[in-house]
Amino acid sequence: MMKLLAGTHAEVREFLLDYLERELPLLKRWQFRLHLLMCPNCSAYLSRYRSSVSLARNYLDDPPPPELVDLTLQFLAQRLPEQDGNASPTP
């Protein structure tokens, strides 16, 4: 009976994103949690899914070099029309 209420492995994988973003309806959320309690595979899967996102954030999130902002301002300063009483874009 508990197994029936807890939903399936496929449902866990299908609704993973909704679960993490708290967009599952209450009953589905409850079924999801029950399934995770009973299934070490799905529980490990969820943990890896979370870790993957966090790892990607840590290792892919490079801020661009600040000098690129200055280059963009210089680019615009050369192309925007001059304005009366208004300075052209400068870095």
Place this chain on the structure above:
Amino acid sequence: MSSQLPDDWIERLRAREHEAFNELVRLHHGAVYRLALRMLRHRDDAQEVAQESFLAAYEGIGGFAGRASLKTWLLSIAYRKTVDRLKRRGDEGAIISGVLDDSELWRIAQSVQNLTDWGVNPEQHYSRTQLSEHLGTSLGRLPADSRAVFELRDLQGLTSQEAADILGISEGAVRVRLHRVRQYLMRELQSLFGGPGVHR
């Protein structure tokens, strides 16, 4: 961030005041450049797209209706410019190498529970540079549109609705793509850190 700007900022942009545009560049260059770089994977091209996007924003500010945020509007210009550039290059992104099917996902699920979680201390196994390179290369195998979804949602922290507005697709499509990219990265990390159940 934009909440710290003066109330009349948008009006000053509409009046095409240069200093207001300077501020727009300082605030949003990073987001624009990163989206272009994630899709183009070429620094000079990404910087050129960023510059062209700000110029287009200056020319098109009269069409900014204010329904979306200024950042979303600007990123949608950058996205279109980036797609144009990809088309000119004849490169709209490589296709994902082998879409994950349900049986493969299940194999991963079965295999991970006995392994150390790679999220706990990944630099015990690989250097920061190695991890960045591996993840960057893996992401580079995905289509540019999928990389854009991942950049906007997971790296820049926009909502699915904002990403959908920028990319011109439905919110549901954003969520499906994001989920697939995350699953793909999970497989790539599984492959890097070892463990059964990963075959390509």
